[in-house]
Ligand SMILES: [Zn+2]
C-alpha cells in the first residue's frame with residue numbers, strides 16, 4: 001500500500017489496491033467454483049453439504065457485494081498508510097528488528113488474535129439490533145458458494161478489516177506477514193463457503209483436528225444461524241457452547257454418504 005500511494009497517489013493507489021484484492025478473491029473463489037461446481041460437479045456431489053445448488057443470479061449478488069468489500073478493505077489500507085506515517089503502527093520492514101523466527105510467530109499470533117476477534121464481533125453482529133444493519137447481507141446466502149467469501153455489507157466489511165489497524169497498533173509485524181495472513185484468511189473463507197465437505201472422515205472427532213473448523217461448520221451457520229460463529233478454530237464455539245448440537249453428526253452423515261454412494 002505504501003508503495004502504491006507513493007507511486008500513484010491516494011485515489012489511484014486505493015483503486016489499484018482494491019482491484020488487487022478483488023482479483024485475488026476472484027482467483028481463489030473462481031478456481032474453487034470452476035473445479036467443484038463445473039468440472040468435477042458430479043464427482044463431488046456425494047460430499048455436497050446442501051444438495052441444492054444456488055442460482056446464478058444469487059451468485060452475482062455475492063460477487064457484487066464482494067467488490068464493495070474490496071473497496072472498503074483497500075480503504076483500510078489507505079488508513080493504515082496514514083497511521084504508519086504518523087508513527088502509530090508497529091509495522092516494520094527488514095528482518096533485523098525481530099529476526100527470522102519472529103515471522104512465523106507473528107503470523108500465528110495474527111491468526112489466533114483474528115480468530116478471537118472474529119468470533120466475538122460475529123456474535124455481536126447477530127444481536128437483533130445489529131444484525132440487519134451489519135450482517136444481513138452476508139446471510140442472504142443460505143447455501144453459500146466460494147463467491148460469498150467477501151460478500152458483506154460495507155459496514156460489516158469495515159468491522160471485519162478493523163482487526164488490521166488494531167493488531168498494527170498492538171504487535172509488531174512485517175508487511176509480508178500481513179500479506180500471508182490476508183491470503184490465509186481468504187483461503188479459509190473460501191473453504192468455509194465451499195459448499196462441499198473435503199476434510200476426511202473422523203476429522204471432527206480427532207483429538208487435534210476437532211479444534212479446526214470445517215466447511216460443514218460454517219455452512220450450518222448460514223443455514224440455521226444462532227450457532228457455529230467461529231472462523232478458523234473451534235475453540236470459542238466449544239468454550240461458549242455455541243456449536244450446533246448436530247454439527248459432528250451432520251459432518252459424519254456427509255462423509256458416510258460418500259461411502260454409501262461409492
Ligand atoms: Zn453470521
Ligand SMILES: [Zn+2]
Pocket residue numbers: 138144148193218222
Ligand atoms: Zn459466511
